[in-house]
Amino acid sequence: EAQVTQNPRYLITVTGKKLTVTCSQNMNHEYMSWYRQDPGLGLRQIYYSMNVEVTDKGDVPEGYKVSRKEKRNFPLILESPSPNQTSLYFCASSLGPGVNTEAFFGQGTRLTVV
């Protein structure tokens, strides 16, 4: 089954404690992205990757890091989480750069930073 898998689904952590949210896709997609969803703001792109070792900032990259060492994986790293990073996070992948290409989303990771 074609899917994007995120782990964990729920995470509560303390301020400053480094964490990683994993994302893996089994569709051999080139493009992967991370979004955060906040009430009243919709989804905003954090980082994206066009292929292995190629990443770039989205609209809200501050406080986040990513890496793309393998085509299927695109982990999101919070080196020093803060309460304003409490949010619902989604990983997405798509086949290529085409403007009409469908994005496939993971189930989401609900992060709470206390």
Next chain:
Amino acid sequence: AQSVTQLGSHVSVSEGALVLLRCNYSSSVPPYLFWYVQYPNQGLQLLLKYTSAATLVKGINGFEAEFKKSETSFHLTKPSAHMSDAAEYFCAVNTGTASKLTFGTGTRLQVTL
């Protein structure tokens, strides 16, 4: 910059009634528009997409949307609401940069008996 605006953060309809969720876009180039649905505790699922092939686009679960360039709109409709349609709906535009989607703020649809 391209953007979308969704009018109404909450919409409530009776079961069997018409569903109309509004989306207006702003774009300097021909837009590629999408509607996604998010059921509780789930990720986003594509409902339909506009890619300039046809102005009336049919999607899954009986939903459709019509692209109206003169009104810069891409409203989502369904003739008869079902309880299972209760979810949050997002309109999005592809900006052309690395398949980046710019989302609206979402509309939560409530369906009542």
